[in-house]
Amino acid sequence: MQEPSLTELKELALRCARSAGELSLKRMKEPFQVEYKTSASDLVTAVDKEVEKHVINMILERFPDHGILGEESTFTGDYKQFDTLWVIDPIDGTTNFVHQQINFSVSIAVYYKGEGLVGAVYDPSRDELFYAVKGEGAYLNDRPLHLEKVVTLEEALLCTSVFWNKRAEQIGIDQIVKKLAGKVRGMRLLGSAALEMSYVAAGRLDGYVSMSLNAWDFGAARIIVEEAGGKVTSMVGNPLPFDEKSSVMACNPAFYEELQHYLNLSDNTEKGS
Numbered sequence: 001m002q003e004p005s006l007t008e009l010k011e012l013a014l015r016c017a018r019s020a021g022e023l024s025l026k027r028m029k030e031p032f033q034v035e036y037k038t039s040a041s042d043l044v045t046a047v048d049k050e051v052e053k054h055v056i057n058m059i060l061e062r063f064p065d066h067g068i069l070g071e072e073s074t075f076t077g078d079y080k081q082f083d084t085l086w087v088i089d090p091i092d093g094t095t096n097f098v099h100q101q102i103n104f105s106v107s108i109a110v111y112y113k114g115e116g117l118v119g120a121v122y123d124p125s126r127d128e129l130f131y132a133v134k135g136e137g138a139y140l141n142d143r144p145l146h147l148e149k150v151v152t153l154e155e156a157l158l159c160t161s162v163f164w165n166k167r168a169e170q171i172g173i174d175q176i177v178k179k180l181a182g183k184v185r186g187m188r189l190l191g192s193a194a195l196e197m198s199y200v201a202a203g204r205l206d207g208y209v210s211m212s213l214n215a216w217d218f219g220a221a222r223i224i225v226e227e228a229g230g231k232v233t234s235m236v237g238n239p240l241p242f243d244e245k246s247s248v249m250a251c252n253p254a255f256y257e258e259l260q261h262y263l264n265l266s267d268n269t270e271k272g273s
């Protein structure tokens with residue numbers, strides 16, 4: 001079978017992101033079931049599952065030989081068997097979806113043999129679609145995104161998603177955040193990692209840091225940040241994996257090294273959650 005072109009993959013990824021976002025907005029206006037996944041601060045709704053299934057159906061209808069890695073695990077095959085892998089988070093920021101009804105997104109990425117080809121992050125409540133195709137640049141709706149402004153760490157607005165759990169305390173994340181907060185212009189916590197990283201690409205935030213994210217949280221946005229000219233690695237400077245958890249730092253390249261120095265983490269914190 002002939003490999004699909006980048007244009008075909010991009011068109012489907014963007015169509016899926018918009019369609020998923022519209023479905024979640026529609027369902028948000030009706031009553032929906034909310035469950036605890038692992039605790040009262042880890043929610044999943046019937047909408048997360050329905051939207052994931054909807055996206056999977058759209059992908060498999062067009063490309064039945066592609067694999068899917070989604071947060072809600074509604075794809076029944078073994079995703080590792082496939083060269084072309086779609087990495088999807090149907091609702092990134094489920095807590096915001098339930099409580100705020102804004103600040104959530106759908107994240108859809110396409111990888112070929114582990115290489116990121118297309119990333120799309122859609123915020124349906126603001127109708128903002130962030131996307132990128134490898135080698136072809138990043139966009140917000142139709143506006144090209146370029147991180148041209150040189151920002152110092154002192155001038156930076158940084159964002160983090162911190163889980164204030166035991167593990168975070170053990171490895172001293174509270175100390176790291178405190179140290180950073182004293183250095184930078186400001187810190188923000190928005191609650192959708194995919195959106196927060198996309199905001200770095202758009203220059204609304206200058207950097208994003210997380211101790212531990214899943215592949216579907218950063219799979220699309222890392223391509224968008226890189227294509228906008230940003231730097232994205234794990235906190236210890238490794239390339240991000242495409243199908244595993246990792247810590248993440250995504251930022252304006254001007255202060256990447258200084259930020260890493262400030263984070264000052266050792267290797268054993270790399271995959272902490």
Ligand code: 2AM
Nearest residue numbers: 091092093094161191192193212213214
């Ligand atoms: P979710 O809403 O898809 O679960 C919240 O600060 C951000 O972190 C969201 O992007 C959220 O994604 C993600 N998140 C929530 N729980 C997480 C966990 N246990 N590990 C990694 N990321 C998590």
Ligand code: CA
Nearest residue numbers: 043044071094
């Ligand atoms: Ca979740």
Ligand code: CA
Nearest residue numbers: 089092093217
């Ligand atoms: Ca997520």
Ligand code: CA
Nearest residue numbers: 071089091092
């Ligand atoms: Ca999710």
